[in-house]
Amino acid sequence: MPHEAPGDPQRSAGGSLAGVERIIGRLGGPDARTPTAPGPTLIVVAGQHGNEPSGVHAALRVLKSLETAAQRDPACFRGELLAVAGNVPALRSGVRFIDADLNRLWTPAEIDQSFARTDRGDPVSTEQQQQRELAEEITDAVLRSRGSTVLLDLHTTSAASRPFLAVEDIVRVRELARAIPVTAVLGLEAMIRGILPDWFNTVGDAAMIFEAGQHDDPASIERHEAAIWLLLAEIGAIERAAFSERLARARATLEPFAAGLPRMLEARARHSVSPEDGFKMRKGFSNFHAVQRGELLAGDTTGTIRAPMSGWLFMPLYQPQGEDGFFIARRASRIFMRLSKLLRPLKLHKLIHLLPGVAKSEAPVDAFVVNPRVARLLAHEVFAMLGYRRYREHGGIGVFGKTAEDMHRAWYALPEELRRPRRDQSRSS
Numbered sequence: 001m002p003h004e005a006p007g008d009p010q011r012s013a014g015g016s017l018a019g020v021e022r023i024i025g026r027l028g029g030p031d032a033r034t035p036t037a038p039g040p041t042l043i044v045v046a047g048q049h050g051n052e053p054s055g056v057h058a059a060l061r062v063l064k065s066l067e068t069a070a071q072r073d074p075a076c077f078r079g080e081l082l083a084v085a086g087n088v089p090a091l092r093s094g095v096r097f098i099d100a101d102l103n104r105l106w107t108p109a110e111i112d113q114s115f116a117r118t119d120r121g122d123p124v125s126t127e128q129q130q131q132r133e134l135a136e137e138i139t140d141a142v143l144r145s146r147g148s149t150v151l152l153d154l155h156t157t158s159a160a161s162r163p164f165l166a167v168e169d170i171v172r173v174r175e176l177a178r179a180i181p182v183t184a185v186l187g188l189e190a191m192i193r194g195i196l197p198d199w200f201n202t203v204g205d206a207a208m209i210f211e212a213g214q215h216d217d218p219a220s221i222e223r224h225e226a227a228i229w230l231l232l233a234e235i236g237a238i239e240r241a242a243f244s245e246r247l248a249r250a251r252a253t254l255e256p257f258a259a260g261l262p263r264m265l266e267a268r269a270r271h272s273v274s275p276e277d278g279f280k281m282r283k284g285f286s287n288f289h290a291v292q293r294g295e296l297l298a299g300d301t302t303g304t305i306r307a308p309m310s311g312w313l314f315m316p317l318y319q320p321q322g323e324d325g326f327f328i329a330r331r332a333s334r335i336f337m338r339l340s341k342l343l344r345p346l347k348l349h350k351l352i353h354l355l356p357g358v359a360k361s362e363a364p365v366d367a368f369v370v371n372p373r374v375a376r377l378l379a380h381e382v383f384a385m386l387g388y389r390r391y392r393e394h395g396g397i398g399v400f401g402k403t404a405e406d407m408h409r410a411w412y413a414l415p416e417e418l419r420r421p422r423r424d425q426s427r428s429s
């Protein structure tokens, strides 16, 4: 693949993305025009949601300054920086998606389907085509990498927001997230099926989501840019000394937003919505608004919707398209974070079924069935500590697992009368 110049300068001013292409820009790599020393690969994905142009502009800016710096001093940059556009047709039209949300399609089953259908030439949705192309660019970058491979998925929100990270609860990912000085929310992948980092963490080394602020706020571009620079330094792609001023500016851009919030939060509740719900968030909530259990948050055709627990409200939905009404996050326990780092290599999950009210799933998967009345107090903490963050409960039975596929199979291995869906249950967790 040829070296790509970082786009046209008109777009880097934060203007229209009507002409955006899949490859926003690429610097370095084994076949680069400007040779770079072997090193880590950073893949920046921008605009998986087409109404979130900020990441594209930020990537263009970083590529431009990095290219100038590397021309002056080739030793200041090693490895590769690849910036790709997520949903190209949606970015060109400025809408979140055309047929389906691209950032919900990254499950093994959906990926297989996108590849199988495009291979056969069967009709596909816009986003299945996008997924195929994007997956190929990302996989190619991993295959040609001469070092570690890290993916940064750039997003913005419909409501005003402090910037934050959404990080999968994997020790190496959590450690890497510390490079970006904002609050990291753990466990989002356990509530939203099929997000890109969930897949990348199985093909590359580490992936995370960075949410910069409101969609069209120019400050979101600054913050996206800051996150890219800090991550480039953290993985060793750029010489810190050569970019000391830029990195100091990046930290100064983000650090003020870490004030007054725990550095690590854990997503604990999600309110899912469908178009026919007529969901409407009450006015005046911003991201990380502190809420009390029972507080009135929104309304829909069935009545009022209240906070299921106290905590920090996040990603309240103030746009027409979307499946997540809001989330609630709580402080991630510091002692459990530390313990999990120590305990996970010991394969303690082999003993977890000895806890009261806990049994291994009868399906051949890595999941556990619990009696919530017996196991509730301890279970959430112990399972989370060991990386089982997905939880589903109905009536007298609950299931903990690590992946959506395991959860699905464990759940359907249960006797049918235990898992009959009930609308209020499936909506609150």
Ligand SMILES: [Zn+2]
Pocket: 048, 049, 052, 154, 155, 156
């Ligand atoms: Zn997004």
